[in-house]
Amino acid sequence: MVTVYREDYAPDVEAGLRQLHARITPVRQLETRRTGVYRYIGAAAAAVVLLVAGLFVFGGEQTVVLSNQDQPLAEYTLPDGSQVTLQRGSSLSYHPESFNQHDRALDLTGQGYFKVSHDATRPFLVSNGGNEVRVTGTAFNLRTDSGLMEVEVSEGSVLVNTAGKSVPVQAMEYVTIASGEEVIHEKAPNLNHHAWRTGLLKFDHTPISEVLTYFSDNWGIVCQWKDNKSCDYSVSGSFQSENVADVLRDIAKLGGLSVRSTGDDDKHFQLSGQCNQ
């Protein structure tokens, strides 16, 4: 892993950022401190290096691997102009020779957000295991795990193919396919499966149990109730923060609960409190 960047790129980075700021819409922004900017410049530089390294290493083997190992998010532009944002720990691979010939086939491990350039003649296919998402031009969030594929569509529509079945998913809907389980197909007006990227969670009379699934789906955060004594309350409103644990604490506070981190990975929490509020 490359953890430093080359000094000579720095002036250009500064200049590029200034232009970038002007183009990024507020919805995409995640809350952060100004002092954090340099960290992300570093992240960007590291990703560039990684991409270059991937091309160099695997170029002859006809596979490009885009992998985000340690940054909160990393965004890439694919050869067809489509854009993809990968969550930390996720990777995407494709074959550069065949990509964008007849189709645009990719393999995803983990979670990513795809903004696909429209091209009706060359379908954009993302697969994981036996499941595949087929689109022509749209924007969607895709999360994969062993045997699981979860698609939440923000624009246009996609087709999810699994075990000989095709499930069309419209904008503001999501579908979860897990091996051996019923297909879940629900409305997703708040696009809360996008929260890992947008930092924005929106709830409308959402039960706490459902709220907690968004934490686990987006960030793999597992919450356990102390003594298995769970409270039941609903939450409305919107949250935006770079620190997911803070959002969890806010939501817990609404229910009069206290949150305790169990383990040191910031992924495991215990909720406790009286449910009387």
Added chain:
Amino acid sequence: MRWTRWIFLLFIGFVVYLPLSGQNSTPIYLPSGEYTLEEALSALTEGGARISYRPDQLPEISFEIDTDRRPTVGWLDLFLRDTELIYENGAAGLLIVPNASLYDQSFSLFGMVSDAVTGERLISATVQLTDVNSGTNSNEYGFYTLTEHGGRHRLRATYIGYLPLETEIVLRADTQINLQLIPNNELPQIIVTAMESGEGEARYFETGTRIGRTEVSQLGGPLGEDDPLQLARLLPGVTSGAEGIGGMLIRGSEAGQNLILLDGVPVYGLSHAGGLFSIFSNQAIRRIDLYKDALPARFGGRVGGVLDVHTRDGNLYENELTVGSSLLSAQVAAEGPIRVGESSFLLTGRYFWASNLIRRYSEQYKKNRGRKGSLDYDVYDINFKLNQRAGKRGRIYLSLYSGLDDYSNNSWQGDTIHQMNEAGTLISYQFPSARRESVHWGNTVAALRYNHVFSERTFGNFRLSYSDLQTASSFERSDSTKILTSQDYEGWMFSGDYQSSIRSLGLAFDGQHSMGNATSLRFGAELNDHKFAPSLFNDTVALSNYAGEEANEVFTPIQVAAYGSWEGRRGNVYYRLGLRGNIWTDRGKTYTSFSPRIMLSGPLTANIDWQLSYDRTVQPIHLLSSFVIGIPSDLWVPSSTDIAPATSPQVSGKLSFTPAPSWLFTTAAYYKAMKGLIAYSEGQQTSEQWRNQLSRGSGKAYGLEISLQRNRGNLRGWLSYTLARSERTFDPLINQGRPFPFRYDRRHSVNLLLIYQLGERTTLTGSWRFESGLAYSMSEILLATPIDYGPPNSVLTEERNGFRMPVNHRLDVNLHSVLSSQNSRFTHAIDVGLYNVYNRRNPIYYEVRPEYTPAETGAPVGRDQFYKIFIAPLLPTLSYHLTFSSGG
């Protein structure tokens, strides 16, 4: 520089974190309109505000918004103003949460409960916070105070006969809320009276039984004269002689042992016409509370029950004039605002115009029976009340009652018998028998009161009062034998003159302080300056001989009393612990007494409530009643050097079972002991020193009261049964020291009241009462007096109150209708009915009159004949009242 450009392009693809540009400070535009709180918050969220909340914590309130652009916090300040919610900065936006500190803080909610139409303060209205199950009753001035943790609460105010008032409130500070209840005129199919327990936990402290105006007017009375005591006597444990004669007796105690308070001032007598009617004109009365047990410590000075009478204040908004008449009296009532909403007056008066009729009727009646004479009766009473708001926190009341009874009864009878003597001469005997009695009594009660809300938890009332009673009763009886031919005359005469003058000046303070959590303190002090001038003369001379005699003695005792009462709750047990101290000083003799009061109550099961109480009461004044004479000759005398106060402990228990809504089944049991009673000794009452004629004794009363009440619906009323015993034991001068039954010892009583709603404003009421007969000292043997003065024969009663009079029972029916057309300013109230429907002749007492018959030999033989005296045969009930209101 191509490569740098390429790198730059790559950068464009990177997501770069930027600091939050502060959505919550960006002004948000909201269009005007009516929003619920949730809609408003939702609109803010849509507008980009980062706020979060629990929808279940949002109160269901709505408000108007004018189109505006404000930052998020600006909107929230507006939206959350009347809620218990606050916003705070969370990590991911603003959190809207209940203000936790509100829950930790206690605030007081206080104010006045009043009638929305007349402005009349409502006494003992229930005010509850239903969400936290706490509640209280308004006091005698309509003031209530409740202490509860802050936050949103559901407030419910109820008063029987009024529409319940329910509203949401947010307690964020000590708050004054004056509650105005709207009378439920449409279908008042509720018993305003009596045994219904109130709502919420406040009912555990309400130990009195209320007697409301509505039922009193529905019940009617003899000859159409409404009387609250007619209704009171239908309650278990309350009795009187036939037709109310004898006043009101509560749980085996004597008439003079009831504490009767008229606007807080003790009254020395509640009867007109010996008890046929009470001094409480239904037009002037707001509410009467009757206490048989569990007496609050603020009541003291008598060992029996308490009758707490509150007069109306007068309409604060509209002028009203009522004129009407029963077959007995003409009535007028005027009331209205002096300054609208601030001050009002009430004036009611009654004049018994029937006196003229009674005289003529009695003349005829006596004539038919060979007697001469007539019966005169004049009665009037007036009530006057003024009330004025005094600042924001005070109110001044001036109330005045004055009433007068004037009764006289004369009859002369002179039978003539002609008889042959042994010598064959015809001798004419004449037996003139004269009866003359007169009773005159009047009382005046005045009170000036000022009540003040000291703070949201403290209320106080100052009272300056005057109460007097002037009574004068006299009688003269003579029976003689006259031989007309020889003018030989033989006879006896017996007369008596009883006078009593009482006046009391009092200064009192009564305060209450609420501590929250159903805990409150009631405290106060009284200072009374009494003057008693009893005088008692009787002798075997003509009544005119007493002229110019001075009262035997004048007593001027000073009374100081102080009390404190602590009300609270521990778990499921509600308690009231009170102590009253009393100091009575007369002629250097001081009696100090303490009267503890304990009341415990609570729920036993979901629909059974229990109550236990212990009351010790002390009575430093005594009412001396004549047991023998049939006319009122009652004499109030104070405790003094050789007369100690009477004391009485009572223990009682009660279970109230509500098998279904609107049904109530109550069982109560009590045991009451009485010590320090005084009574006239038997025998001649000729001494001028009445104090030398006193016997001292004790008594006990116990009983069981069962009642079933239905307080809602078209047919409502109650059925009650009382099993009771009351007896007295005096020193050997009375009944040889053996126990004897109390005169009003009624073993069994059954009372039935049925009110049937015929129409919206028409009721048919039937009441039936059945009681064991009075215990009466029947004179069985006549003995020649062995001394040469006094009446020739003394009546010997073998056993004090040893004779049982026949059972007393009576059925009354009354049709009561209130007529008023829509938008009319006139209201008509009509009562038509029958009193004593089956014409039962319930005896009041027996009178002994000698009757002479010719003898075989010698002078005619006189034999005493008993006459059963009863007063009310089958009588019609008829009354009409017309009310004119300026309000329409």
